[in-house]
Amino acid sequence: xxxxxxxxxxxxxxxxxxxxxxxxxxxxxxxSESVHALRGVSLDxxxxxxxxxxxxxxxxxxxxxxxxxxxxQPSKGMYELSGRRxxxxxxxxxxxxxxxxxxxxxQTFELLARSTALENVQLxxxxxxxxxxxxxxxxxxxxxxxxxxxxxxxxxxxLSGGQRQRVAVARxxxxxxxxxxxxxxTGNLDxxxxxxxxxxxxxxxxxxxxxxxxxxxxDIAGHAERIVRLRDGIVVSDHPTASDPMHRDYLERMxxxxxxxxxxESERGGTVAPAAGQRAGGGVGP
Amino acid sequence: MILxxxxxxxxxxxxxxxxxxKFRALLTTLGIIIGVGAVILTxxxxxxxxxxxxxxxxxxxxxxxxxxxxxxxxMRGRIRWSEVALKLTEIEYLKNNAQxxxxxxxxxxxxxxxxxxxxxxxxxxxxxxxSDWHEIEKRVVTIGRPFIKVDVDEMxxxxxxxxxxxxxxxxxxxxxxxxxxxxxxxFLIVGVVETKEMAAMFPGGGETRTEVYVPVSTAVAMxxxxxxxxxxxxxxxxxxxxxxKAEITAILRRSRGLSGDDPSTFQIHTVQSAIEQFQxxxxxxxxxxxxxxxxxxxxxxxxxxxxxxxxxxxRTREIGLRKAVGAxxxxxxxxxxxxxxxxxxxxxxxxVVTGGGMVALGKAALPGMSEYLSVPPWTILVxxxxxxxxxxxxGMFPAIKAARLDPIVALRHE
Numbered sequence: 001x002x003x004x005x006x007x008x009x010x011x012x013x014x015x016x017x018x019x020x021x022x023x024x025x026x027x028x029x030x031x032s033e034s035v036h037a038l039r040g041v042s043l044d045x046x047x048x049x050x051x052x053x054x055x056x057x058x059x060x061x062x063x064x065x066x067x068x069x070x071x072x073q074p075s076k077g078m079y080e081l082s083g084r085r086x087x088x089x090x091x092x093x094x095x096x097x098x099x100x101x102x103x104x105x106x107q108t109f110e111l112l113a114r115s116t117a118l119e120n121v122q123l124x125x126x127x128x129x130x131x132x133x134x135x136x137x138x139x140x141x142x143x144x145x146x147x148x149x150x151x152x153x154x155x156x157x158x159l160s161g162g163q164r165q166r167v168a169v170a171r172x173x174x175x176x177x178x179x180x181x182x183x184x185x186t187g188n189l190d191x192x193x194x195x196x197x198x199x200x201x202x203x204x205x206x207x208x209x210x211x212x213x214x215x216x217x218x219d220i221a222g223h224a225e226r227i228v229r230l231r232d233g234i235v236v237s238d239h240p241t242a243s244d245p246m247h248r249d250y251l252e253r254m255x256x257x258x259x260x261x262x263x264x265e266s267e268r269g270g271t272v273a274p275a276a277g278q279r280a281g282g283g284v285g286p
Numbered sequence: 287m288i289l290x291x292x293x294x295x296x297x298x299x300x301x302x303x304x305x306x307x308k309f310r311a312l313l314t315t316l317g318i319i320i321g322v323g324a325v326i327l328t329x330x331x332x333x334x335x336x337x338x339x340x341x342x343x344x345x346x347x348x349x350x351x352x353x354x355x356x357x358x359x360x361m362r363g364r365i366r367w368s369e370v371a372l373k374l375t376e377i378e379y380l381k382n383n384a385q386x387x388x389x390x391x392x393x394x395x396x397x398x399x400x401x402x403x404x405x406x407x408x409x410x411x412x413x414x415x416x417s418d419w420h421e422i423e424k425r426v427v428t429i430g431r432p433f434i435k436v437d438v439d440e441m442x443x444x445x446x447x448x449x450x451x452x453x454x455x456x457x458x459x460x461x462x463x464x465x466x467x468x469x470x471x472x473f474l475i476v477g478v479v480e481t482k483e484m485a486a487m488f489p490g491g492g493e494t495r496t497e498v499y500v501p502v503s504t505a506v507a508m509x510x511x512x513x514x515x516x517x518x519x520x521x522x523x524x525x526x527x528x529x530x531k532a533e534i535t536a537i538l539r540r541s542r543g544l545s546g547d548d549p550s551t552f553q554i555h556t557v558q559s560a561i562e563q564f565q566x567x568x569x570x571x572x573x574x575x576x577x578x579x580x581x582x583x584x585x586x587x588x589x590x591x592x593x594x595x596x597x598x599x600x601r602t603r604e605i606g607l608r609k610a611v612g613a614x615x616x617x618x619x620x621x622x623x624x625x626x627x628x629x630x631x632x633x634x635x636x637x638v639v640t641g642g643g644m645v646a647l648g649k650a651a652l653p654g655m656s657e658y659l660s661v662p663p664w665t666i667l668v669x670x671x672x673x674x675x676x677x678x679x680x681g682m683f684p685a686i687k688a689a690r691l692d693p694i695v696a697l698r699h700e
Binding site: 072 | 604607614617
C-alpha cells in the first residue's frame, strides 16, 4: 500500500491561492552529467490546505520546493499559481510572483542582522508597489499576529531562535501570500521551540492560510493535513495525514517506543532496587 | 513615483550600509578623495595663476605694442644690433602711416648722473619720450603737468620724475619748478608721474626704481645716436593685435628695403598676443592637470569596484533573501549601483572640503594671492559629476554580478 503513487491528484478549481502542477520535470546539468531531479510531478493544492512535502535527500524535494516557490523554473511541465501560469516567466516577473504570492520561511531564518524585527518584516513590502503605503502598520500587525508585538525594535541578535523564526513567519505573512512555503522551519530549533513554531503555523492555517512545509521529519509532517511523499523525482504517495500509511506506521512505532520506554523506565526502576540491594548487600558482606 | 520611492529607499539603505563600515568606506574612497581634492587644488591654482597673470597683463596695458630692432639668426655676429635698431624716422613714419595704432613713442635711454642740490645718483636711466607716451602708459600725473608736443618740438630741458625719484633725490613733496642736473645739464621738473606697481616679469617691473623722463629730442641732444632702444605703441583696439603686427611689419619691411625671403630685422610684440598665448598655455596646464586627476579618479574607481565586489560576495545571502521576497534583478542592480555612487559622492564631498580647506590654508600663507585664490565653481561641479560617474561606471560590474545571482545559489551561499 505504501509508496503507491496517487494517479489522480484531487482536482482544484483555479483561482487565488490555488496551486496546480502538471507533469513537472527538472533536469540539471552537473558537469557532463545530467541529473533528472523531477520526473513528472503533478500536484494540486487547494486554498487553505496545510501540506507537508516529504522525502529523503535526493528525492527531488528541494527542487520541487524551489519550483513551488518560483525560485526556479521547471524544464518541462505546467505550473499555475493563483490561476496564472508561471513556468515560462522571466526573472523579474518571477520576482513579482514571489513578492505577491509566496511567503518563505527558511531553516536558517535569513533575517537581516542589522535591521530590527519590524524592518525585517517590512522587507517584502519594500518591493511591492501595492502594499508599500502603510507598510509599517501592516508589518506591526503581522508581528502582533505571531506574538512579537513587544519585540518590534529588537534586532535578530537580541531575539531567541524561536522568536527569530516568528519574525520570519511574520515576514512571510505580511504580503498576504497565496502560500507560505516553509523549508525545514524547525530544523534549527529545539523540540520545545519547534512545537511553538508548528503551533504558530497551525494557528495561521486555521485563519485560512495555505501552508506548504518541506521536511524530512515525520513528527513535523504529522501536524499537516496532508502528506506528499517524493522519491526519485516522483510523487510516491499523497494522502491525508490521518490515512497516510507511512505516517500511521510511524505513529505506531512511536507508540511502541513510548510504551517500551515506559516499561524500560519501570524495568530500570526494578533493576535499581536490586543494585541498591547488592550494594547494600556488598556493604553488609565484609 | 515608485522609482523615486525606490531610489530614496536604496539611498537610505546605502547610507546604513556605509555607516556600518565607516573605516572601510573611508579607505575605499581615499582615491576619490585625493582625486577630487586634486581637481579642486589644480583648478584653483591654475585659475589663480591665470587671474594673477592676466590682471598683471591688463595693468600693463592690453593695447600695448613693442617694437625693437632684431638681428635675425642667420646674420648673428655679422652685423651689430645698432645697425638694425629702430630709427626715429621710422617711428615717425609709423606714427603718420600705421592705421591700426593711435599712439606711438620712441623709448630712448640715456644713462647718467642725476643731481639735485647736494644729492646725486649715478647710473639712473633717463628715458627720452614723445608726449604720446602719456596716452599709451596712462600713468597719472599727480603733480604738475604732462609733456606736451611743444616740449619735444622745442627740445625743452624739462623732465618728469616719479615718486621714487623724489625720495631718492630728497626733493620737496611738490618738486615742480625745481631743477635737476642730468649729466650736468639743467632740467626743470614739470610734473610727477605715479609709479606703477608691476611684477618683475615686465620691463620696468619688479622693484620700483627712480624714473626720469625727458623729451626725446633733448635726450638725443644729450647723447646723439641714430637709433632708439625700442618703440612703444598703442592699438586702436585689442582685437587688432594681429592686424597691427601685419601692418607694422609690412611698413617696416618696405622702409628697410626687405624683400621676398629676407628675414625681418625687427620684432613686434603685442600684450594682447601675450594674453592669448598665456590663455592657451593655461588651458593646456589645466588640461594636463585634469588628465592627471582623471588617472587618480580611475585608480579610485578601481578601489570602489574592488570593495563593491567584496560587498556583493559578503552579502550574497542577503541578496538571495531579497530576491526570494520579491526584489527584481533591476532593483538589486540599483541598490548596489546607488551604494557605489553614494560612496563615491561622499568621497567627492570629502575631497571638495579637503581641497577647499587647503585653498583656505594657501590663502593664509600667500596673502598677496588671496584675491585670486578662490575655488572655481566648475571644479566643484566637475568633482561631483566625476565622482558620481566613477561610482556608476565602476559600480556597474559588481552590481550586475549581484543582480544576476541565482536566488537559490545565493541563499545556499556560506
